[in-house]
Amino acid sequence: MSVKIIKKTIETQDFSFNAMVFIPSTDVTQRSEWALFTHGYTASKSDCISWAQRLSEIGIPTCIFDLPGHHLGSYNEVKSFEVFKEKSHLCFLDAYHLLKDHINGICETIILGGHSLGALLSIKALEINEFDHFKKIAIAVGLGISQHANVHLFESSFYEKTLNIRRQLVDPNIDSDLIFPWIKEEKLNLSVSNERIHLITGEDDVVVGFGGMEALQEVLEAHSNTVTTYTPRKLPHHEPSSASTQIYSFLKKELSL
Numbered sequence: 001m002s003v004k005i006i007k008k009t010i011e012t013q014d015f016s017f018n019a020m021v022f023i024p025s026t027d028v029t030q031r032s033e034w035a036l037f038t039h040g041y042t043a044s045k046s047d048c049i050s051w052a053q054r055l056s057e058i059g060i061p062t063c064i065f066d067l068p069g070h071h072l073g074s075y076n077e078v079k080s081f082e083v084f085k086e087k088s089h090l091c092f093l094d095a096y097h098l099l100k101d102h103i104n105g106i107c108e109t110i111i112l113g114g115h116s117l118g119a120l121l122s123i124k125a126l127e128i129n130e131f132d133h134f135k136k137i138a139i140a141v142g143l144g145i146s147q148h149a150n151v152h153l154f155e156s157s158f159y160e161k162t163l164n165i166r167r168q169l170v171d172p173n174i175d176s177d178l179i180f181p182w183i184k185e186e187k188l189n190l191s192v193s194n195e196r197i198h199l200i201t202g203e204d205d206v207v208v209g210f211g212g213m214e215a216l217q218e219v220l221e222a223h224s225n226t227v228t229t230y231t232p233r234k235l236p237h238h239e240p241s242s243a244s245t246q247i248y249s250f251l252k253k254e255l256s257l
Contacts (some may be wrong), residue, residue, distance in 0.1 A: 005237060017066045028058065032108040033104070037062065041070075045073050060111070112139070141200045142240060
């Protein structure tokens with residue numbers, strides 16, 4: 001029997017967004033590690049399908065979800081930028097509850113991961129109180145602190161011709177003029193401490209740029225987090241689905257799969 005996918009719209013007091021649960025086949029031993037993944041700005045959960053497929057095939061129940069206000073995945077609104085800033089990382093908790101509703105088994109380790117904006121939120125989700133009794137691992141793909149550019153790639157000449165389209169892929173309350181300064185500030189002021197975090201950024205990731213992942217590593221290690229990094233030769237920022245191999249390789253070693 002193959003992996004089964006459950007599709008669901010999650011409704012909370014603050015958000016409405018779509019998610020998919022990947023239930024491992026009964027032919028493999030279901031593991032006590034559960035994974036929750038989300039995507040980057042203007043994208044959708046489709047970027048994480050290969051991640052979920054790879055892990056669920058080896059017995060790790062996985063949930064991928066759309067970030068609120070991202071219209072490639074869910075035609076839903078965000079009440080305000082303040083609500084998104086304060087509560088979007090809590091979508092990981094909602095995704096966990098959805099996974100719990102469909103998985104028969106015990107979770108001992110929570111794997112929180114994402115790409116770019118989703119990666120930042122996965123690190124913030126490490127501080128969710130309801131996750132305190134789990135062993136926790138965050139996997140951040142395509143996340144760093146830029147050392148050279150004063151503007152985000154989407155606001156540069158590289159994306160100048162498509163910026164108008166990209167802005168229409170998200171709710172106006174999380175427009176790039178609002179979200180990018182906030183992301184920059186959040187990365188510099190992360191307070192998460194004593195956690196396990198793995199960073200993956202490609203050599204060809206022009207958004208993070210040279211030295212960006214290492215700069216973020218320094219910020220995280222300053223708070224006594226255990227941080228490891230990996231830099232594949234080819235993992236461009238716009239192709240996060242390609243990170244499934246690196247995610248699997250890391251977890252295979254970390255969890256002794």
